[in-house]
Amino acid sequence: MREDLLPSEPPVQLISADGSAKTDETYAAPVPERLVDAYRALVRGRRINEQCNALVRQGRLAVYPSSHGQEACQVAAALVLADGDWLFPTYRDSVAVISRGVSPAEALVLLKGDWHSGYDPVRYRVAPQATPLATQLLHAVGVAHAAILRGEDTVVLALCGDGATSEGDFHEALNFAAVFGLPVVFFVQNNEFAISVPLARQTAAPSLAHKAIGYGIPGRRVDGNDVAALLAVLGEAVDRARAGGGPTLVEAHTYRMQAHTNADDDTRYRGRSEVKAWEDRDPLTRVRTHLRGSGALDDELEAEFAAEAETTASLLRDAMNTESELDPEDLFRFVHAERTPQLRDQWRLLQDELARAGEESR
Amino acid sequence: MSIVETTELTASAQEELPVLTMAGALNLALADAMDKDPSVLVFGEDVGTLGGVFRVTDGLTARFGEQRCFDTPLAESGIVGTAIGMAMNGMRPVVEMQFDAFAYPAFEQIVSHAAKMANRTRGTVRLPMVIRVPFGGGIGGVEHHCDSSEAYYAHTPGLTVVCPATPQDAYGLLRAAIDHPDPVIFLEPKKLYWGKAAVDTTVPAAIGHARVARSGTDVTLVAYGTSVGIALDAAAVAETEGRSVQVVDVRTLTPCDDATIFAAVRATGRAVVVAEAPGFASVASELSARIGEHCFSYLEAPVRRVTGFDVPFAPPKLEHHYLPDVDRVLDAIDSLHWAD
Numbered sequence: 001m002r003e004d005l006l007p008s009e010p011p012v013q014l015i016s017a018d019g020s021a022k023t024d025e026t027y028a029a030p031v032p033e034r035l036v037d038a039y040r041a042l043v044r045g046r047r048i049n050e051q052c053n054a055l056v057r058q059g060r061l062a063v064y065p066s067s068h069g070q071e072a073c074q075v076a077a078a079l080v081l082a083d084g085d086w087l088f089p090t091y092r093d094s095v096a097v098i099s100r101g102v103s104p105a106e107a108l109v110l111l112k113g114d115w116h117s118g119y120d121p122v123r124y125r126v127a128p129q130a131t132p133l134a135t136q137l138l139h140a141v142g143v144a145h146a147a148i149l150r151g152e153d154t155v156v157l158a159l160c161g162d163g164a165t166s167e168g169d170f171h172e173a174l175n176f177a178a179v180f181g182l183p184v185v186f187f188v189q190n191n192e193f194a195i196s197v198p199l200a201r202q203t204a205a206p207s208l209a210h211k212a213i214g215y216g217i218p219g220r221r222v223d224g225n226d227v228a229a230l231l232a233v234l235g236e237a238v239d240r241a242r243a244g245g246g247p248t249l250v251e252a253h254t255y256r257m258q259a260h261t262n263a264d265d266d267t268r269y270r271g272r273s274e275v276k277a278w279e280d281r282d283p284l285t286r287v288r289t290h291l292r293g294s295g296a297l298d299d300e301l302e303a304e305f306a307a308e309a310e311t312t313a314s315l316l317r318d319a320m321n322t323e324s325e326l327d328p329e330d331l332f333r334f335v336h337a338e339r340t341p342q343l344r345d346q347w348r349l350l351q352d353e354l355a356r357a358g359e360e361s362r
Numbered sequence: 363m364s365i366v367e368t369t370e371l372t373a374s375a376q377e378e379l380p381v382l383t384m385a386g387a388l389n390l391a392l393a394d395a396m397d398k399d400p401s402v403l404v405f406g407e408d409v410g411t412l413g414g415v416f417r418v419t420d421g422l423t424a425r426f427g428e429q430r431c432f433d434t435p436l437a438e439s440g441i442v443g444t445a446i447g448m449a450m451n452g453m454r455p456v457v458e459m460q461f462d463a464f465a466y467p468a469f470e471q472i473v474s475h476a477a478k479m480a481n482r483t484r485g486t487v488r489l490p491m492v493i494r495v496p497f498g499g500g501i502g503g504v505e506h507h508c509d510s511s512e513a514y515y516a517h518t519p520g521l522t523v524v525c526p527a528t529p530q531d532a533y534g535l536l537r538a539a540i541d542h543p544d545p546v547i548f549l550e551p552k553k554l555y556w557g558k559a560a561v562d563t564t565v566p567a568a569i570g571h572a573r574v575a576r577s578g579t580d581v582t583l584v585a586y587g588t589s590v591g592i593a594l595d596a597a598a599v600a601e602t603e604g605r606s607v608q609v610v611d612v613r614t615l616t617p618c619d620d621a622t623i624f625a626a627v628r629a630t631g632r633a634v635v636v637a638e639a640p641g642f643a644s645v646a647s648e649l650s651a652r653i654g655e656h657c658f659s660y661l662e663a664p665v666r667r668v669t670g671f672d673v674p675f676a677p678p679k680l681e682h683h684y685l686p687d688v689d690r691v692l693d694a695i696d697s698l699h700w701a702d
Contacts (some may be wrong), residue, residue, distance in 0.1 A: 014500075028694040055642040087499035114476070115482075115484065116481070117482045117483055117484075120483070120486045121450070121483055121486065121487050122486060122487065123486075127450070128479075128482050128483055128487075132470065132474055132475075135443060135470060135471060135474065135475055137443075138439065138440055138443025138444050138446070138447065138471065139443060139444075139446050139447040139450060139475070140447060141440075141443070141444050141447055142443065142445060142446055142448040142449075142450065142451070143447040143450055143451040144447070145444060146447065146448045146450075146451035146452055146453045147451060149429055149453065150401070150451070154451075160563035168467070169439055169440075169443060170472075172435070172437040172439055172443065173440065173443070174442050175435050175437070175440070176434065176435055176437070179434075179435055221382075239404075239487070262598065279568060300472060300556055311507060319701035330484070333484075333485070334480050334481045334484050334485040335480065335481050335519055335520050336480075336482075336520070336522070336542055336544055336617070337480070337485075337488060340420015340570070340616075341617060341620060341621070342617055342618070342620070
């Protein structure tokens with residue numbers, strides 16, 4: 001029995017919900033400067049979530065799956081990676097994508113409806129946000145496998161939710177990564193719900209992290225609202241992967257504070273008292289209390305971070321309130337490297353329609 | 363080596379072209395591509411030590427090492443999904459689905475990701491990958507080993523679908539597929555794996571081009587894969603009955619070479635499309651519809667289709683009733699409103 005592969009009970013925590021430091025036998029707390037950086041990103045992440053919700057209400061975004069309450073996971077996923085590493089996000093991970101360096105305007109193109117993805121994945125080393133569940137985990141494994149074959153020390157961090165762990169591709173991805181010993185960190189944000197379906201309907205395992213031992217890889221559980229613990233646990237998994245130690249499954253226990261998207265009504269499947277209870281475990285409040293207590297964070301820094309977050313929100317508003325110039329020819333432009341004769345004909349058909357519509361409106 | 367010697371070698375090579383099975387031609391194409399480009403990788407189920415259940419990857423692991431040709435866990439979605447990641451990161455993976463119907467677990471990865479990645483990313487991430495699929499019947503195979511699954515792929519924008527009918531095209535088109543910048547579904551007709559012919563590896567093949575396999579003036583048979591041989595056999599019989607039959611080998615199902623097919627049909631005024639997949643909503647239907655739309659004023663008769671029936675592929679002892687054969691093609695030709 002490989003006891004070392006099993007996750008800890010309870011999940012790793014380095015800052016309690018009340019902001020006090022906790023010691024852990026395995027994981028050291030990040031240095032204060034790193035936590036201040038994380039808090040800065042958290043403030044920005046929370047503001048992005050709020051702004052995007054507002055933009056949906058204003059009809060500027062088609063939909064927004066908010067990571068409100070999960071910002072510590074979002075921020076940590078981006079902060080533990082080196083420049084050459086890859087991030088594989090899902091639709092709920094816009095804050096992680098932006099924290100990785102993608103501009104807010106580019107990151108929200110999918111939800112604005114201008115195109116299916118708005119940023120260059122190779123430039124940012126961020127894959128397009130995946131909408132189907134768990135499919136991106138296999139792409140992450142392939143990128144990691146190619147990196148090994150090319151002699152590169154790239155680490156790939158792949159995000160998914162608790163619901164995605166029920167998909168076949170989750171299994172295939174962990175198994176491939178384990179068999180080939182690939183540098184992948186599988187990071188599950190267990191936020192308790194897959195739209196309306198609770199975790200108990202996804203698994204009978206003691207925890208999602210326990211699944212790791214079935215693949216012969218380490219499984220780790222971490223408090224998903226404790227950014228210090230997340231940085232430590234994910235950072236260790238990234239280091240192990242880079243050193244040739246293979247993949248790790250990290251399960252962060254967190255909570256989706258809002259409905260699945262703005263189109264969802266979560267009052268149909270969960271009580272308000274349950275949601276309310278998680279407010280006391282808010283990922284921003286906790287690290288803020290901790291840093292204020294230690295003196296690493298003061299009014300001046302807080303004002304600076306708030307102003308930065310406002311700048312991001314303002315950029316988002318401007319970008320989403322601007323009607324993009326969309327070119328209908330783009331529909332045909334990228335499907336094949338060389339446009340097929342059939343697509344040339346179909347573009348001519350649409351061009352003709354557009355020309356006639358233009359004449360009629362004159 | 364001097365230029366003169368090279369020329370002499372080439373000349374003698376042309377005189378003695380190797381005679382290869384289609385499986386052998388595919389094997390040579392993989393080896394030549396791997397030799398030329400270190401980013402070409404081969405992986406799948408049983409493709410390593412065993413050399414593939416059809417031996418198409420025979421010897422590749424021994425020659426190129428386990429990093430270049432390797433067995434994976436038994437999981438088709440995993441094979442295609444990781445190939446997508448490989449292609450995102452600079453590799454040119456060539457993966458094998460062991461049989462047509464065993465590719466279905468990979469369907470989501472193929473249609474939602476391989477096919478859409480370039481479009482989703484506005485061309486910044488193209489996926490140069492080949493998914494080889496041994497396909498079709500006529501080999502006495504049991505259930506789930508004989509599907510003609512081409513319509514699923516041909517219907518999906520973003521995929522290029524190729525199907526050779528000769529060892530020569532198997533070699534040339536697989537090399538072209540590996541060089542292609544976008545995902546290619548490479549359909550290998552199982553029944554043709556062991557048929558032999560001379561292969562000239564110096565003749566390049568291009569995706570998107572049909573081939574007139576036999577000239578004729580009275581009627582055009584449009585076929586691909588195993589059905590090309592059926593069409594050629596039918597043409598030979600028809601000739602003895604006084605009809606001059608032209609045969610077009612489609613070769614690339616998407617993008618379809620409309621120009622060659624339409625020109626061939628317009629020249630004869632009659633057309634029969636032959637394919638062994640169930641006919642409803644099939645590639646044969648699409649070819650028939652395109653010919654009807656674009657060649658209407660040249661046609662002396664409606665376009666006929668000779669296809670498999672709309673039933674699950676037949677068990678081995680009944681497949682001869684299911685598969686299009688020479689008589690069924692000749693009957694279709696006879697029905698084309700002849701004056702005589």
